[in-house]
Amino acid sequence: MVYMTDEAIERLLKEDVPYIDLTSMVLGIDGQQGIMRFTSREKAVIAGTEAAQRLMTKLGIEVSAQAASGTEVTPGEVFLEARGPASRLHMAWKVCQNILEYSSGIATRTRRLVEKAKAINLRIQIVTTRKIFPGTKELAIQAVIAGGGFPHRLGLSETVLIFAQHLNFIGGLEGLLAQMEALRARASEKKIIVEVADLEQALRLCHAGVDGLQFDKVPPAELAAMATAIRSVNPKVTMIGTGGINEQNVEDYAKAGVDVISTTWVYFGKPVDIGVRITPV
Incomplete structure (x- = not known):
């Protein structure tokens, strides 16, 4: 696995969450617990799950299931699952999705x-x-x-x-x-x-x-x-x-x-x- 510093992981998060998640605060969902599941809508080689896991851990989210980078998945298959406060899950959502989508695109084309x-x-x-x-x-x-x-x-x-x-x-x-x-x-x-x-x-x-x-x-x-x-x-x-x-x-x-x-x-x-x-x- 390629080494990434904590600073690099935090920079990815900071780009999307400079201060607060305003929407979650306005809706008042901070205290609720949730579960977040990632699936691929196509056959693919997944990559970036390790970076996503580290990012979520920094937010106090527990990753309960995770496929390693390089795993081939089928449409609809859950390859990453995490649990934690709803507001934290929403903070991690789009950053992790971006990491996974772009990384998996590169991995899939490389595999081909x-x-x-x-x-x-x-x-x-x-x-x-x-x-x-x-x-x-x-x-x-x-x-x-x-x-x-x-x-x-x-x-x-x-x-x-x-x-x-x-x-x-x-x-x-x-x-x-x-x-x-x-x-x-x-x-x-x-x-x-x-x-x-x-x-x-x-x-x-x-x-x-x-x-x-x-x-x-x-x-x-x-x-x-x-x-x-x-x-x-x-x-x-x-x-x-x-x-x-x-x-x-x-x-x-x-x-x-x-x-x-x-x-x-x-x-x-x-x-x-x-x-x-x-x-x-």
Whole structure:
């Protein structure tokens, strides 16, 4: 499970409840006890239940039933249930629903990609880019993992991934090749991965001992031919396909011979339709 600080959980709640729940106060329902149940209106992979549970606990609500992130649910199935004062349940209601709907949407789309890709190649990995809506990384990454994927890069501090924009400052590909040994020594416990534009660049980098190659928006058929040529030079180099990969073309990329498929597609789509019912007890 992705770690979230108490501050992050409280920030989510504070956005929706800056001071009081005015409606509950006006109605005078503070003293009544209630039960809140969450169900999915569609088949889905649920995610975000851990964050929702922590948020409700902070409000003094008892979570009586909870499905773990990554659980597949059917329409109408109760996957989260909580009991407590009616006013507190109403405070938690919409924040938790938003967390669950958006997280479950990401998890469900990720699961679909993983299943389609692994039906072609069991060893292939689906990873997600860092093109995440700012401020939502913990929830997004948790949802990806719940769906069976993995983060490609959690941030710039994590991996060495060299783009054309970097090469502009070191003399292009020739400059990179000239200092490859020095770079490997400087980052001896890290893999060096380079995004390449064509097969010639890829083969030259393979001969120089690069650890991985990333191919952006290369059509699957072309990528398959490149992968075959690269494997003949360096069978162990890691190859990553990225750029425009989605549910419609993921199987073609899985057939192309790459080790990893990197995508942003799972982040942007319809949330899962989740129903919430709050009743007295």
